[in-house]
Amino acid sequence: MNISLFASPLPQAVRVNEVVTRDGFQSEDRFVPTTDKVAMIDRLSNLGLHKIEVTSFVSPKAIPNLSDAAEVMQQITRNPAVTYVALIPNEKGAARAVESQVDEVNLVMSLSEDHNLSNMRMTCAESLAQFERIVQQLSGTGIRINGSLATSFGCPFAGLQPQQKALDMVARYLDSGIETITIADTTGMAGPKQVFELCHDLRQRYPSVDFTLHLHNTRGMGLANVMAGLAAGIDQYDASLGGLGGCPYAPGATGNICTEDLVQMIETLAVDTHVDLNGLVELSRTLPALVGHETPGQVSKAGLCDETRPLSANLQALKEAKLSPHPI
Amino acid sequence: MNISLFASPLPQAVRVNEVVTRDGFQSEDRFVPTTDKVAMIDRLSNLGLHKIEVTSFVSPKAIPNLSDAAEVMQQITRNPAVTYVALIPNEKGAARAVESQVDEVNLVMSLSEDHNLSNMRMTCAESLAQFERIVQQLSGTGIRINGSLATSFGCPFAGLQPQQKALDMVARYLDSGIETITIADTTGMAGPKQVFELCHDLRQRYPSVDFTLHLHNTRGMGLANVMAGLAAGIDQYDASLGGLGGCPYAPGATGNICTEDLVQMIETLAVDTHVDLNGLVELSRTLPALVGHETPGQVSKAGLCDETRPLSANLQALKEAKLSPHPI
Numbered sequence: 054m055n056i057s058l059f060a061s062p063l064p065q066a067v068r069v070n071e072v073v074t075r076d077g078f079q080s081e082d083r084f085v086p087t088t089d090k091v092a093m094i095d096r097l098s099n100l101g102l103h104k105i106e107v108t109s110f111v112s113p114k115a116i117p118n119l120s121d122a123a124e125v126m127q128q129i130t131r132n133p134a135v136t137y138v139a140l141i142p143n144e145k146g147a148a149r150a151v152e153s154q155v156d157e158v159n160l161v162m163s164l165s166e167d168h169n170l171s172n173m174r175m176t177c178a179e180s181l182a183q184f185e186r187i188v189q190q191l192s193g194t195g196i197r198i199n200g201s202l203a204t205s206f207g208c209p210f211a212g213l214q215p216q217q218k219a220l221d222m223v224a225r226y227l228d229s230g231i232e233t234i235t236i237a238d239t240t241g242m243a244g245p246k247q248v249f250e251l252c253h254d255l256r257q258r259y260p261s262v263d264f265t266l267h268l269h270n271t272r273g274m275g276l277a278n279v280m281a282g283l284a285a286g287i288d289q290y291d292a293s294l295g296g297l298g299g300c301p302y303a304p305g306a307t308g309n310i311c312t313e314d315l316v317q318m319i320e321t322l323a324v325d326t327h328v329d330l331n332g333l334v335e336l337s338r339t340l341p342a343l344v345g346h347e348t349p350g351q352v353s354k355a356g357l358c359d360e361t362r363p364l365s366a367n368l369q370a371l372k373e374a375k376l377s378p379h380p381i
Numbered sequence: 382m383n384i385s386l387f388a389s390p391l392p393q394a395v396r397v398n399e400v401v402t403r404d405g406f407q408s409e410d411r412f413v414p415t416t417d418k419v420a421m422i423d424r425l426s427n428l429g430l431h432k433i434e435v436t437s438f439v440s441p442k443a444i445p446n447l448s449d450a451a452e453v454m455q456q457i458t459r460n461p462a463v464t465y466v467a468l469i470p471n472e473k474g475a476a477r478a479v480e481s482q483v484d485e486v487n488l489v490m491s492l493s494e495d496h497n498l499s500n501m502r503m504t505c506a507e508s509l510a511q512f513e514r515i516v517q518q519l520s521g522t523g524i525r526i527n528g529s530l531a532t533s534f535g536c537p538f539a540g541l542q543p544q545q546k547a548l549d550m551v552a553r554y555l556d557s558g559i560e561t562i563t564i565a566d567t568t569g570m571a572g573p574k575q576v577f578e579l580c581h582d583l584r585q586r587y588p589s590v591d592f593t594l595h596l597h598n599t600r601g602m603g604l605a606n607v608m609a610g611l612a613a614g615i616d617q618y619d620a621s622l623g624g625l626g627g628c629p630y631a632p633g634a635t636g637n638i639c640t641e642d643l644v645q646m647i648e649t650l651a652v653d654t655h656v657d658l659n660g661l662v663e664l665s666r667t668l669p670a671l672v673g674h675e676t677p678g679q680v681s682k683a684g685l686c687d688e689t690r691p692l693s694a695n696l697q698a699l700k701e702a703k704l705s706p707h708p709i
Contacts (some may be wrong), residue, residue, distance in 0.1 A: 058577040058612045060388045166704070171696055176703050212689045242686045244649020245608060249386040271640035272681040272686060274649075276605040280573060284386045305675060306683040314601035321572020347633060349600040355634040358570045358600060366521045368499055375504050376494070
């Protein structure tokens, strides 16, 4: 086969970042006990993931399920091969992240003014000014700074976002001292063409910047959008174990793309993830007991692509009777 | 943008075939009343779909939910622009299809011997011999004959299937008088690379044969596999409204790809489907009441990609206060 699905060669390997204990647990009604969070992160730490977004240093009133952020950070056993990340909404969160000695902080702003107001109660200008103060605050701590651009493709209030606006905002992020950037389809509004076009332009303009795609499966296009990201040369993806992390404004709709479904698909493309897929599936199957409901992920229910089961005894007998060269 | 996601140009338009009343309803526990089936097909008939697989002329004992096949075929109002299809498992089914004056029959065999034994209680050789008899039986009736090749990519008993085996079987189908062919990933085991490679080879070998892809979302790769099919030039897809049609061996796992999710994604690629997406979503939202449970489709819950909602009054006031050039 000389012809390929994609116009460009795929990345040789893909890095997978796990967000279940932050993006997944934050929207759960039931509080996940600190020991269970720590146990989950410790198991995730040995599965070959690139980053683990452990928690968020946010107000416990805003997100009660992450009120134990410092305890979780303190109690986990760190694997030096993994980058442990905390999301921070403001300078107070940054100070807590320093105390907890996270490897990396994740700053978030929305490309859409309306969504930023809704999510952060700040204008985009206020968010950017805060980013610059946090960059100063963290200077010399050795903590890496990632910036997430939420609603990069579409906003539930303001609709689909023009590509130029996202390109301009990425330039502002880099100017403010943010080192690596996550492009987020926060409410799953993008299609593969839009994902490809923005990612392709970003890769062309900033060949040495490390970009991550954070995709949601809200409209079923999550893994199709991963295909588009891969085609554009993006080699780092956020995902949530079991696909945990609902879509708050659309009951029943799913949120984050599912880590084990993502890894399964990338493996079928013969691209390395270095992730232990069986380990992920096993761990994902413990989630329903923790959160009290089924998860949207598929591979944990259906099994891996190459998993088989035996024919029943009846069918085996039928097969032998019909296919034996000398039927008795 | 000069560069494209795909190596080859996409089809200009895609034909969408609806299978919900056959593949969807057949696995439901609750009997869907005949009048509800007829009403659903009549609404589907006006939404721009290419084919509707209405029912299956199968033993009522085997599939009680389709025991009203003849009544449904008789009571629907046919739109001349739509091809009305019935699945038939044998010559008796073919005779019933003739009586009901279907436009097309769909013959099914599995590429995997084990799956064919499990599904049809026949060897592949027995199925092929039967196909030839049915082709004779239908000769001169004007009924078109489509052949579906189930488990074309993988079998839950025998595992992933070699591409050459599928290519060989397509040749046998065409030799037996079957006119158009559906390549089915019956239990959702294929990844995009495998889908692309088989479809690409089929398109090269048989440029004038009309192929359909029948994909399942069992492992979350359904729409990613559509991307692969499009890249290979396949312009016809089966799908089920709401994603109805479970996976009998994997509780909780989804079955068919969801029609409205498929159409939404194809529209984001700027490829025509000629399908009324709003009409599909509206109809899909009537399914939970008919079948007594939520459906796996996403767009019916989340809304279309370009659907927006207003900011709350509080947020609107905050926005005005923060962004007004002359705050009061």
